Amino acid sequence: MNRTAKRAAAALGILLGLAVLALLGYVGYLQGQYYRIPDKTELEVTGPRTELLATGAPYTAVSCNLGFGAYGPDYSFFMDTGEMGDGTPTRGVHGRAESREAVLTNMGTALDTLTALDPDLLLLQEVDENAHRSFRVNQRQMTGEAFPGHSQVWGENFHSTFLFYPFTDPHGDTKAGLQTLSRYRVDRAVRRSYPIDESFFLKFTDLDRCFTLSYLPVEGTHRQLVVVHSHMSAYDEGGTVRARQLELLRQVLTEEYQKGNYVIVGGDFNHALYGTAHAFESRQTFPGWVQTLDDTDLPEHFAFVAADNGFTVPTCRGADIPYTPGVNYTTVVDGFLVSDNVTARAENIDSQFAFSDHNPVLLTFSLAA
Numbered sequence: 059m060n061r062t063a064k065r066a067a068a069a070l071g072i073l074l075g076l077a078v079l080a081l082l083g084y085v086g087y088l089q090g091q092y093y094r095i096p097d098k099t100e101l102e103v104t105g106p107r108t109e110l111l112a113t114g115a116p117y118t119a120v121s122c123n124l125g126f127g128a129y130g131p132d133y134s135f136f137m138d139t140g141e142m143g144d145g146t147p148t149r150g151v152h153g154r155a156e157s158r159e160a161v162l163t164n165m166g167t168a169l170d171t172l173t174a175l176d177p178d179l180l181l182l183q184e185v186d187e188n189a190h191r192s193f194r195v196n197q198r199q200m201t202g203e204a205f206p207g208h209s210q211v212w213g214e215n216f217h218s219t220f221l222f223y224p225f226t227d228p229h230g231d232t233k234a235g236l237q238t239l240s241r242y243r244v245d246r247a248v249r250r251s252y253p254i255d256e257s258f259f260l261k262f263t264d265l266d267r268c269f270t271l272s273y274l275p276v277e278g279t280h281r282q283l284v285v286v287h288s289h290m291s292a293y294d295e296g297g298t299v300r301a302r303q304l305e306l307l308r309q310v311l312t313e314e315y316q317k318g319n320y321v322i323v324g325g326d327f328n329h330a331l332y333g334t335a336h337a338f339e340s341r342q343t344f345p346g347w348v349q350t351l352d353d354t355d356l357p358e359h360f361a362f363v364a365a366d367n368g369f370t371v372p373t374c375r376g377a378d379i380p381y382t383p384g385v386n387y388t389t390v391v392d393g394f395l396v397s398d399n400v401t402a403r404a405e406n407i408d409s410q411f412a413f414s415d416h417n418p419v420l421l422t423f424s425l426a427a
Contacts, residue, residue: 094266095217096251098249100248103246103272104209104211109241113277116424119423120421121392123184124184124185124201125164130163130412134378134379136149137293138376138377140376153223155193167413168414173204178241180237180238180240186234189230190220210237211237211244214234214268216232218231219231236289238272244272245275248270254266290325294349307323323396325392329348331362331393340384340388341385343387361398363396364404365419373392373419381411393419401424402421405420407419
């Protein structure tokens with residue numbers, strides 16, 4: 059080897075060594091910044107209301123995953139994968155929203171849709187407070203200001219340092235959570251921590267999964283309406299983590315029902331609900347991430363509220379490719395389940411995935427005397 063070649067080899071070795079050191083330093087940084095919020099954390103109720111719920115009266119609740127304001131119909135997400143019917147693999151592109159303007163447009167459309175529904179209770183998932191992926195748009199503030207007559211309960215479920223992946227469009231640092239809004243008095247709220255995948259890489263990407271419980275007193279009774287707001291794991295092929303999460307949820311629901319309370323659970327279950335796994339036309343193969351949930355998976359005295367149009371309007375699209383009706387895999391992963399002392403019906407709102415990879419779900423309910 060001549061002198062020039064030796065120098066080039068030495069320089070390459072130095073560069074590779076520096077790259078390894080940088081990678082090790084970054085991994086150490088991620089690990090050093092990682093933490094989980096303690097289970098059973100009491101949450102603040104801001105903008106408290108005084109009005110009480112009553113038995114026999116009709117109320118409405120809406121659940122909607124906002125997709126951190128990124129998911130217009132043309133958007134695809136880097137962690138979503140799939141396969142076309144002919145076997146062609148598919149993978150999403152973006153690590154963050156396409157632009158700040160896109161986030162503001164999607165959030166504006168979402169809030170127009172939600173305020174038109176005028177719900178008494180609103181359960182919102184993937185709400186960013188301060189995140190690179192959504193160009194620092196404070197969606198928590200925006201949603202609160204859009205419903206000034208509602209109190210707010212915030213359950214943080216995603217806090218990460220800068221995730222430098224994908225390399226061409228990094229997901230970045232994130233602070234996000236579950237936003238629960240109520241037109242009626244909330245006496246207290248608590249955050250429960252779901253089990254998550256603790257493997258080294260996935261624990262940085264699977265959020266600090268949780269559900270929140272908001273306790274609303276019911277006039278003339280010693281009972282409370284317990285509103286459980288949940289967002290279960292998504293990237294859990296085989297469903298082992300979600301099975302552990304469901305076990306905890308079942309336990310909590312049973313405990314609250316045995317106290318004599320009314321219970322409503324709403325949110326993004328990240329399972330195909332009440333038999334909708336194969337309900338909709340698609341040109342893609344059945345995804346590996348899809349697990350199913352129905353009434354047989356719930357504790358005694360609880361049932362899903364199957365939407366009246368639950369087999370004609372999906373609530374979630376695959377985000378491995380841009381949205382085209384009849385092409386993407388779609389199913390129902392969003393909705394509500396209730397205890398048997400709550401009478402309810404539901405409707406999936408067909409927003410055509412205009413502002414998110416999810417459609418909202420509207421629940422109309424009353425509490426038994």
